[in-house]
Amino acid sequence: MEVEEIIEKVTELIDNKKIKDLREFLENVNSADFPSILENVDEDKTIMIYRLLSKEKAAEVFVELEHDDQEYLINCLTDAEIKNVMNEIYMDDAVDLIEEMPSNVVKRILANTKTENRKIINELLKYPDDTAGTLMTTEFIDLKETMTVDQAFRFIKRKGLKTENVYNCYVVTVDRKLLGIVDIKDLLVAERNELIKDIMDTNVVKVNTLDDQEDVTKMFDKYNYVALPVVDKENRLVGIITIDDAIDVIQEETLEDFEKMAAITPDDGDTYLKTSVFKHAKSRIIWLLILMLSAMVTGEVIENYEAAISTLPLLVAFIPMLMDTGGNCGSQTSTLIIRGLAMEELSTKDIFRALWKEFRVAFVVGVVLAIANSIRIMIQYNDLKIAVVVGITLICTVIMAKLLGCILPMIAKKLKLDPAIMAAPLITTIVDTLSVLVFFNIATMVFQL
Amino acid sequence: MEVEEIIEKVTELIDNKKIKDLREFLENVNSADFPSILENVDEDKTIMIYRLLSKEKAAEVFVELEHDDQEYLINCLTDAEIKNVMNEIYMDDAVDLIEEMPSNVVKRILANTKTENRKIINELLKYPDDTAGTLMTTEFIDLKETMTVDQAFRFIKRKGLKTENVYNCYVVTVDRKLLGIVDIKDLLVAERNELIKDIMDTNVVKVNTLDDQEDVTKMFDKYNYVALPVVDKENRLVGIITIDDAIDVIQEETLEDFEKMAAITPDDGDTYLKTSVFKHAKSRIIWLLILMLSAMVTGEVIENYEAAISTLPLLVAFIPMLMDTGGNCGSQTSTLIIRGLAMEELSTKDIFRALWKEFRVAFVVGVVLAIANSIRIMIQYNDLKIAVVVGITLICTVIMAKLLGCILPMIAKKLKLDPAIMAAPLITTIVDTLSVLVFFNIATMVFQL
Numbered sequence: 003m004e005v006e007e008i009i010e011k012v013t014e015l016i017d018n019k020k021i022k023d024l025r026e027f028l029e030n031v032n033s034a035d036f037p038s039i040l041e042n043v044d045e046d047k048t049i050m051i052y053r054l055l056s057k058e059k060a061a062e063v064f065v066e067l068e069h070d071d072q073e074y075l076i077n078c079l080t081d082a083e084i085k086n087v088m089n090e091i092y093m094d095d096a097v098d099l100i101e102e103m104p105s106n107v108v109k110r111i112l113a114n115t116k117t118e119n120r121k122i123i124n125e126l127l128k129y130p131d132d133t134a135g136t137l138m139t140t141e142f143i144d145l146k147e148t149m150t151v152d153q154a155f156r157f158i159k160r161k162g163l164k165t166e167n168v169y170n171c172y173v174v175t176v177d178r179k180l181l182g183i184v185d186i187k188d189l190l191v192a193e194r195n196e197l198i199k200d201i202m203d204t205n206v207v208k209v210n211t212l213d214d215q216e217d218v219t220k221m222f223d224k225y226n227y228v229a230l231p232v233v234d235k236e237n238r239l240v241g242i243i244t245i246d247d248a249i250d251v252i253q254e255e256t257l258e259d260f261e262k263m264a265a266i267t268p269d270d271g272d273t274y275l276k277t278s279v280f281k282h283a284k285s286r287i288i289w290l291l292i293l294m295l296s297a298m299v300t301g302e303v304i305e306n307y308e309a310a311i312s313t314l315p316l317l318v319a320f321i322p323m324l325m326d327t328g329g330n331c332g333s334q335t336s337t338l339i340i341r342g343l344a345m346e347e348l349s350t351k352d353i354f355r356a357l358w359k360e361f362r363v364a365f366v367v368g369v370v371l372a373i374a375n376s377i378r379i380m381i382q383y384n385d386l387k388i389a390v391v392v393g394i395t396l397i398c399t400v401i402m403a404k405l406l407g408c409i410l411p412m413i414a415k416k417l418k419l420d421p422a423i424m425a426a427p428l429i430t431t432i433v434d435t436l437s438v439l440v441f442f443n444i445a446t447m448v449f450q451l
Numbered sequence: 452m453e454v455e456e457i458i459e460k461v462t463e464l465i466d467n468k469k470i471k472d473l474r475e476f477l478e479n480v481n482s483a484d485f486p487s488i489l490e491n492v493d494e495d496k497t498i499m500i501y502r503l504l505s506k507e508k509a510a511e512v513f514v515e516l517e518h519d520d521q522e523y524l525i526n527c528l529t530d531a532e533i534k535n536v537m538n539e540i541y542m543d544d545a546v547d548l549i550e551e552m553p554s555n556v557v558k559r560i561l562a563n564t565k566t567e568n569r570k571i572i573n574e575l576l577k578y579p580d581d582t583a584g585t586l587m588t589t590e591f592i593d594l595k596e597t598m599t600v601d602q603a604f605r606f607i608k609r610k611g612l613k614t615e616n617v618y619n620c621y622v623v624t625v626d627r628k629l630l631g632i633v634d635i636k637d638l639l640v641a642e643r644n645e646l647i648k649d650i651m652d653t654n655v656v657k658v659n660t661l662d663d664q665e666d667v668t669k670m671f672d673k674y675n676y677v678a679l680p681v682v683d684k685e686n687r688l689v690g691i692i693t694i695d696d697a698i699d700v701i702q703e704e705t706l707e708d709f710e711k712m713a714a715i716t717p718d719d720g721d722t723y724l725k726t727s728v729f730k731h732a733k734s735r736i737i738w739l740l741i742l743m744l745s746a747m748v749t750g751e752v753i754e755n756y757e758a759a760i761s762t763l764p765l766l767v768a769f770i771p772m773l774m775d776t777g778g779n780c781g782s783q784t785s786t787l788i789i790r791g792l793a794m795e796e797l798s799t800k801d802i803f804r805a806l807w808k809e810f811r812v813a814f815v816v817g818v819v820l821a822i823a824n825s826i827r828i829m830i831q832y833n834d835l836k837i838a839v840v841v842g843i844t845l846i847c848t849v850i851m852a853k854l855l856g857c858i859l860p861m862i863a864k865k866l867k868l869d870p871a872i873m874a875a876p877l878i879t880t881i882v883d884t885l886s887v888l889v890f891f892n893i894a895t896m897v898f899q900l
Contacts, residue, residue, distance in 0.1 A: 030654045034674045155639065162640045169618045169635065169677065186618065186635055190604065191611045205479045223702065224483045226695040228618065228677050245694055246675040249701070253672065256705050257790055263709075264786035264875065265779050273796040274787055275804060282808070283815040286783050290820060293779055298827070300771035308764040315757040318767050322749035322883055325771060329778070330714050330742055330876050334735050337713035338723055341706055347722040355724060359731070366732040371739060378747070426713065426875065427779050434771055 005038045012039060016047060025054045033062040040071060049078045061090030069102045070276075076107055084114040092166045093119065094139035094247065097126045134218050135211035137251065138232045138241030143171040147181055147199035151192045154184075167244045170229045173202045178238040180231055182206060208233050211240060215251050220346070222248040259344065262422035263337065265289035289427065296431040300325075300438050307442040310451040316383075317445055320392050324441055327371065328399040328433035333426030335360055335407030340421045343411060353412045360404045368400035391445050399437040406432060454487045461488060465496060474503045482511040489520060498527045510539030518551045519725075525556055533563040541615045542568065543588035543696065546575045583667050584660035586700065587681045587690030592620040596630055596648035600641045603633070616693045619678045622651045627687040629680055631655060657682050660689060664700050669795070671697040708793065712786065712874035714738035738876065745880040749774075749887050756891040759900040765832075766894055769841050773890055776820065777848040777882035782875030784809055784856030789870045792860060802861045809853045817849035840894050848886040855881060 008031055015024040028051065031039070040048050052075060055063060064072065064087050076084060088096065088111065096115070100108050100123060112120055122140050129135025143165055145154050154171070162168050171189070173182040182202030192201050208231045209218050221230055222245055230248075232241045258268040267285045304311070304321070311318055339356065342348030348356065372393035379389040407429050411421035445451065457480055464473040477500065480488070489497045501524060504512060513521065513536050525533060537545060537560065545564070549557050549572060561569055571589050578584025592614055594603050603620070611617050620638070622631040631651030641650050657680045658667050670679055671694055679697075681690045707717040716734045753760070753770070760767055788805065791797030797805065821842035828838040856878050860870035894900065 032654060032656060032674065158639050162636055165636075168639060186639075187611055187614075190607050190617060190635075205481060207481060223698060225481065226483070228694065245677065245698075249672060249694075249698065252698070252701065253794070257794070260709075260712075260786055260790050263712075264782045266783050266786070274791040275797065275801060275808070279808060279811040279815065282812045283819075286780075286812070287816055287819055290776060290779055290783075290816065291823060294772055294776050294820060294824070297772040297775040300775075301768035304771070305765065305768045311764045311767055312761055315760045316754065318760055318770075319750035319754045321767075321770060322753070322774060322887070323743055323746040325774060326746035326749075326876075326880055326883065327739060327743050329879070330739055331735075333713045333876070334715050334739075337709050337715070341709050342723040345702070345706070348724065352724060359724070359728060362728040363731045363735070366728065367736055367739065370732075370736055371743060374740060375743070427775075427782070430778070431775055434775065438771070 005035050008035060009039055009042045012051070013043065016043070016050075021054070024051075028054055029056060029059055033059070033066050036063045037067055037071070040067070045074075049075070053083075057086055058090060061087050065091055065095045072099060073103060073107055076103070076110065081110075081114050084111060088115045088119065092139050092141055093122050093126065094137065096123055097136070100127065129211060132215045133211065134209045134213045134215060134232050134243060135241075137215055137218065137243045137247050138211075139166055139244065139247075140241045141165045142229075142231075142239075142242045143168055144174045144178075144239065145171050145184060145198050145202075147173050147175075147197070147202065149198045150194065151189055151196050151198070151201070152194040154189060154198055167229045167242060170227070170231075170242070172231050172239055172242070173198055174239050178240075180206060180208060180233050180237055180239040183231065206231065209243070210235070216255055218243060219248050219252050219255070259340075259422055261285075262420065263340070263425035265293060265425070265427040293427050293431055296428075297434065300431070300434045303435055303438050303442070307446070310442060310446055310449075313451050314445070314449060316388070317442075320395075320441070321438065323375075324392075324395060324399055324437045325430075325434045327396065328403045328437045329426065329430035331364070331367065331400045332403035332407040332429040332433045335404045336411055336425055336429050339408050339411045340425060343415050343421050350412050350416045353409070356408050356412070357405060360408045361401065364401040364404035365397075367404075368397035371400065372396045387448055391441070391448050395437065395441040395444055398440045399433065402436050402440075403429070403433040454484050457484060458488055458491045461500070462492065465492070465499075470503070473500075477503055478505060478508060482508065482515050485512045486516055486520065489516070494523075498524070502532075506535050507539060510536050514540055514544045521548060522552060522556055525552070525559065530559075530563050533560060537564045537568065541588050541590055542571050542575065543586065545572055546585070549576065578660060581664045582660065583658045583662045583664060583681050583692060584690075586664055586667065586692045586696050587660075588615055588693065588696075589690045590614045591678075591680075591688075591691045592617055593623050593627075593688065594620050594633060594647050594651075596622050596624075596646070596651065598647045599643065600638055600645045600647070600650070601643045603638060603647055616678045616691060619676070619680075619691070621680050621688055621691070622647055623688050627689075629655060629657060629682050629686055629688040632680070655680065658692070659684070665704055667692060668697050668701050668704070708789075708871055710734075711869065711871035712789065714742060714874070714876040742876050742880055745877075746883065749880070749883045752884055752887050752891070756895070759891060759895055759898075762900050763894070763898060765837070766891075769844075769890070770887065772824075773841075773844060773848055773886045774879075774883045776845065777852045777886045778875065778879035780813070780816065780849045781852035781856040781878040781882045784853045785860055785874055785878050788857050788860045789874060792864055792870050799861050799865045802858070805857050805861070806854060809857045810850065813850040813853035814846075816853075817846035820849065821845045836897055840890070840897050844886065844890040844893055847889045848882065851885050851889075852878070852882040 011027065015027060043051065052060065100111060103111065141164060143158055143161060145157065158168060169186050171184045171186065172180060173184060174180055182204040183206050184198060184202045188201050207221060207225050209221060211232055211234050218230065228245045229242045231239055232243060234240050261268040267288055269285055339348065375396055376389040376393045379385065379392060410424040410429060414421045414424045460476065461473065464476060489500065492500065501509065549560060552560065590613060592607055592610060594606065607617060618635050620633045620635065621629060622633060623629055631653040632655050633647060633651045637650050656670060656674050658670060660681055660683050667679065677694045678691045680688055681692060683689050710717040716737055718734055788797065824845055825838040825842045828834065828841060859873040859878060863870045863873045
């Protein structure tokens with residue numbers, strides 16, 4: 003059923019006061035569809051709908067909501083209802099919630115959380131931002147190597163309902179050192195009396211609590227697992243990261259990359275419409291100021307050729323085309339190089355191979371653009387000298403732009419800076435200055451200005 | 452073990468001719484690490500290493516390799532060895548392989564594929580590019596609603612080894628209509644004599660064979676499943692898509708978005724270094740030509756003010772700063788809007804809210820930049836008139852750039868075009884022309900040129 007139909011049905015049931023039917027209907031709606039539903043009913047109906055849900059469903063739905071809806075709900079719920087939510091949700095979701103709520107709400111949440119869970123939450127909150135530790139959940143299936151497959155099944159049956167991910171089970175020693183991994187498929191095809199230690203895979207891909215979350219997503223991408231175990235410095239299993247959380251990180255980091263490459267200071271936060279005007283302005287203004295300053299250098303260069311401009315004002319008409327083409331060529335290359343580095347298809351060791359490739363591409367592109375431009379100039383002005391000056395400048399500009407677009411992100415990477423700061427806008431301003439310099443130098447030479 | 456250590460160990464074992472040890476060692480290396488290993492040994496060792504692997508491992512490793520390595524291997528392998536690979540790999544991987552290999556290799560592959568598999572492959576090859584049908588695999592666990600949990604376990608045990616994903620099982624009628632889904636967790640916590648129909652979830656999220664792959668990845672993102680069932684027009688279950696394939700699509704589509712926004716025509720293909728110079732040039736040149744033509748319009752506008760420039764050549768010095776700032780402001784906004792639309796945080800219905808937000812942001816940003824610029828002009832030239840002209844133009848430029856950056860991607864979306872074609876480069880050239888127009892108009896007015 004489409005979300006629109008669900009909303010219609012819900013509204014209809016509310017209007018006709020068919021509360022029992024509504025309760026039954028809601029129980030079968032996918033939790034991920036609730037945010038859209040709650041957004042489309044009157045605010046006073048929100049809490050009514052939410053209270054109709056079963057304990058388990060209520061917790062599931064709560065986790066799916068936007069942060070401001072969660073805050074609104076918590077303020078409406080009784081302590082007993084909050085207690086229920088906190089007992090049912092997984093630990094990683096609880097930590098997310100607490101990180102996002104204002105302190106008075108956090109206080110009320112923690113007051114309604116079981117002591118044992120509160121301890122786990124506090125433990126998880128201690129990990130630095132953007133590390134594996136903050137992504138992981140502490141509920142997982144931990145088997146002993148001496149168990150039989152049959153015992154393992156009984157263990158999972160007992161523990162399974164309170165565990166987010168049962169697809170991968172982990173084998174640990176008594177002091178919780180990670181020994182191996184058993185995929186649920188291996189358990190299912192094994193004989194009932196086989197020992198876990200005989201079917202487990204001891205070649206475990208794992209991450210450390212302090213590993214960067216971006217490295218964690220790369221592991222998921224490379225190894226196609228649905229969960230990765232997280233160990234501490236002593237190789238003790240402390241949690242697991244599930245693939246849905248990894249996908250969220252991938253989306254988040256991608257958005258950040260887009261922002262950086264468009265000269266926006268990323269701040270992890272709300273959606274476009276929910277971010278305030280002031281916050282939007284703040285995240286954009288710093289880079290604009292820096293880039294404005296560097297664009298002024300191009301202006302200074304032009305000023306030095308005032309005499310040439312006064313003599314031949316037509317020259318100025320080619321500046322926008324040279325600047326834009328240089329900027330676009332640079333941004334094409336820098337985008338490809340930055341993505342290549344991010345996807346680990348390229349490394350700084352490849353710098354000379356990449357430069358050689360860009361040089362040849364730039365030559366082909368430059369010559370084609372120069373020819374197109376010369377034809378246009380010959381038709382419009384019938385001036386061979388101008389055509390030659392613009393053509394040569396264009397080829398030089400394209401080559402400079404592409405080489406800089408290649409080399410600057412590589413250098414940034416080598417200096418352990420984020421290559422994305424060398425994205426299109428910065429390279430554009432550098433190429434602008436250079437292309438204007440080349441242009442006026444060639445022009446003064448050819449026209450003896 | 453790190454990949455470097457593995458490579459070292461492998462080289463050492465080969466050099467010492469410890470073939471038995473090498474065989475044992477390789478069996479425990481993760482398949483995903485093999486591409487790096489094979490790339491770092493001599494080419495004649497590649498085939499030797501590959502032949503040491505067990506049947507299952509050989510197929511697993513084969514799937515992980517790059518296409519050109521796969522081609523090289525197939526040319527080295529005997530028919531019997533190819534037959535083994537084709538028997539072991541999953542159907543979606545087989546289709547990928549066949550789509551990428553040259554026709555003589557495809558012929559040899561198909562000649563060594565079982566008739567039944569060849570039929571499935573031909574069926575899968577029929578789906579249009581970039582649809583759910585091309586992503587899916589045809590191996591999955593299909594249960595009947597009348598089975599008991601115990602019977603289901605025995606069924607999975609029999610069928611599990613040849614199935615990529617056992618985490619989700621699907622319940623179908625005799626004519627293969629999809630009735631429900633049973634997560635393996637539900638099976639594990641259920642009682643042995645319960646009936647499948649009593650534990651299955653009938654509220655199934657599914658996709659159609661012809662659905663666009665981008666929509667499929669959005670479903671994964673929204674619903675946190677590890678697999679999605681694919682049905683045909685008659686609601687018959689024909690395959691499943693697993694999350695690892697969805698992640699590959701996300702990565703691929705993200706790269707395409709980056710390319711489009713940097714004015715590169717995306718072509719699905721090789722990594723940066725493996726793409727030929729000619730192909731690189733081809734994918735960049737079309738947009739450069741289009742943008743060069745539109746940048747010429749800005750040049751034409753400037754030409755119309757030749758008289759003004761001759762009188763006050765200093766004006767030209769501000770053109771690069773105005774153009775760059777306009778371009779950067781436009782690209783900031785268009786990037787945010789394009790991403791918002793792609794992530795479905797924004798829809799075309801929000802156009803007026805977004806425009807109003809951008810207007811206010813632009814005003815704040817414009818005023819700050821204008822003040823910074825005026826201070827600099829007063830210090831450098833001590834010319835209030837210039838400061839006013841540049842300041843006002845700057846505010847106008849920022850507002851125009853941000854409104855265009857907002858409205859153009861929205862219009863593209865409304866016209867069912869890809870909003871990404873309205874990315875930074877195109878908006879930059881439009882804003883350039885407008886800002887130069889505003890600048891010279893204000894300047895001629897103020898200075899009465």
